Amino acid sequence: MPISDLVEVLGLSVAWLSKVENGTRRTDAGNIARLLGFYRADQATVDRVMSLHADPRDWFVGCGHGPGGVDELAVLLRHEAAAREVFAYETVSVPALAQTPVYGRAVLERNPLAVLGEVEQRTEARKRRQRVLSRPSRFVFVVREMTLRNLGVDRRTASDQLRHLALLPNTGRVEVRVLPRLMAGSYLDRYSFTLMRSEHYRPVVHVDAMYHSVFLDHPDDVAAYQAAAQAVLSNTLSVEESQALILHLANGAHAVASRTG
Structure with a gap:
């Protein structure tokens, strides 16, 4: 009507x-x-x-993950598709939207309860999810230098992932920022989160917790995470410095893979 x-x-x-x-x-x-x-x-x-x-406290949505994990979570996909700005900070891995399929599969296989069929389903779901990067939106991915130096995968996979990460800013829609080792360790950078802003929804924060996700849209919660994002960004390298460091690490991993391959 x-x-x-x-x-x-x-x-x-x-x-x-x-x-x-x-x-x-x-x-x-x-x-x-x-x-x-x-x-x-x-x-x-x-x-x-x-x-x-x-209940004024109920300003969040909690969602359990199915076999496809967070990569098939409808509420997340809807917000990512609508977002004009996405800020993603990861503490122990490369942000999901910036992962190569091989590295992403390796990350999923680390779960001791991982089932082969579910890993493959989630790997394919993540590849579909990453199509959002072709949208005319702004993406900012922040990753720790300590993570980049120890991706927990073989050197060839690490080299490919690092090169992919370094080249993403060339699209003009993505910023990749590295949080140096000496700058990490404050309270605000201990936890991974994603902050999304769109024209159709209130700003929303996504926090992934293994088998469940939490989405927060209370203005106070969003403001707190926005402050955390600004605090993290204030300590990162510039996009150009980050790109140079990532390429340096990629070349080092490639050299080791070539000698030992």
Whole structure:
């Protein structure tokens, strides 16, 4: 039904409704009930939505992972596809969107509970997920120097991954920043997270925890993670310095692989 009908019947304004839908304006239980009634929501939906409104702490969504893992998580894919800005910081691996298939498979196989079929499914899901990099969006990937020096894979795989990472900025849409060893270790850079901003959703933070993901969109939570992102970025090398370091490490790994291969 056209939005004009809704605002006419309920006596609302288009601007008010737009702000509520975008999460930039709160409203009361009465207006929420009126909207649910207008859309003829079923009782289960009414109960769930009203309970969310009643509990102001419930500004997050928790999702379990299926066989495809986080790479097939619909809510994550939806936010990544809509995002105009993505900031991803990883503490122990290369960010998923920047992984080569071979390196990504090796990371997934580290899980002692990994099943071969699920590893292959998630590897393919990650490759599909990475198509988002072709969108006209801005991506900032931050990775620790300590991680780059010890990727936990064979030298040839490490060399290929490092070269891929170094070349990503050439697309013009991706920044790769390295957090040097001497700058790592503060409280704010201990935990991996992704911050996404889009035109259609409130800013959202994604935190992956092995078998579950948490999505936070409370303004206070987002502001805290935004501050963490700025703190991390303030200690990284520039894009050019990062690229030079990554290529240096890639050449070193390639040389060792050539001697021992």
